[in-house]
Amino acid sequence: MKRFLSTLLVLALFIGTFSGCNKTSQESTKKIGMVISTLNNPFFVSMKEGAEKKAKELGYEIVILDSQNDASKERSNVEDLVQQGISVLIINPTDSDAVANSIAVAQQNNIPVITVDRAANGVEVTCHIASDNVKGGKLAAQFILDKLGGKAKIVELQGIPGASATRDRGKGFHEVVDGNANVKVVASQPADFDRQKGLNVMENIIQANPDFDAVFAHNDEMALGAIKALNAANKKALVVGFDGTQDAVDAVKSGEMAATIAQQPDVMGSLAVENAVKLIKGETIPKQIPVDLKVITK
DSSP states (O other), X not given: OHHHHHHHHHHHHHHHHHHHHHHHHHHHTTEEEEEESOXXXXXXXXXXXXXXXXXXXXXXXXXXXXXXXXXXXXHHHHHHHHHTTOSEEEXXXXXXXXXXXXXXXXXXXXXXXXXXXXXXXSSOOXXXXXXXXXXXXXXXXXXXXXXXXXXXXXXXXXXXXXXXXXXXHHHHHHHHHTTOTTEEEEEEEEOTTOHHHHHHHHHHHHHHOOOOSXXXXXXXXXXXXXXXXXXXXXXXXXXXXXXXXXXXXXXXXXXXXXXXXXXXXXXXXXXXXXXXXXXXXTOOOOSXXXXXXXXXXX
């Protein structure tokens, strides 16, 4: 009888241990992976913080990796997260074309993908969360024309070539200004969404063609760099950025920047996690989720 009871005890302990292991395995499916193009930009830091806050609120683990604006680093980040056993991948692409290779890594492992802010070209994803960048470009152009009485010579500082945000913001901007006899785009050059590059490109444009009265930058970082170059050259121009980062809002309040087309990166990060959790629970989510824009002025 004692031997029988001992056997039952061992069996119970085994079942308990096995159940514990199974529970841990189930809990591991609560892990979300997020790959962000760069964390050397306040906009994407806000996106990261929004994602972390929502994950904590919902009781899910999130692992966030920085691609440092490098498509090869982006792919290795995705491979790393797949090895860690994530259930959903949230990705903010470095480049809308190159990201297809990274997304393929996740999809080959049956991991659904949510893109944020920048879309992925040539590959199907479960959901895309972004502002209407075309509309934002139109808002920026219309603001400049309204402020300058419908007549303007404008410099356009473009983002990273190949990024959907660059393409869409530029498209919206040009839909308003192209064909308007009273508007001339005197220069249109990439500065890669980077403040220092915005400064350098603006310096070169001022030297080569100083006859302009407005600047539209595809993001706030480039706009802030452009302002620094304009101030150094004692050149006055209306500057409009895009994103609504805190530095830009402060610059608008101080009068250095005329406006910024404000996105809500923290909301994007939060929505991405919220919908990732829905996927983990087996729920259906929309293919496209828009995030509102607003024009911030003094």
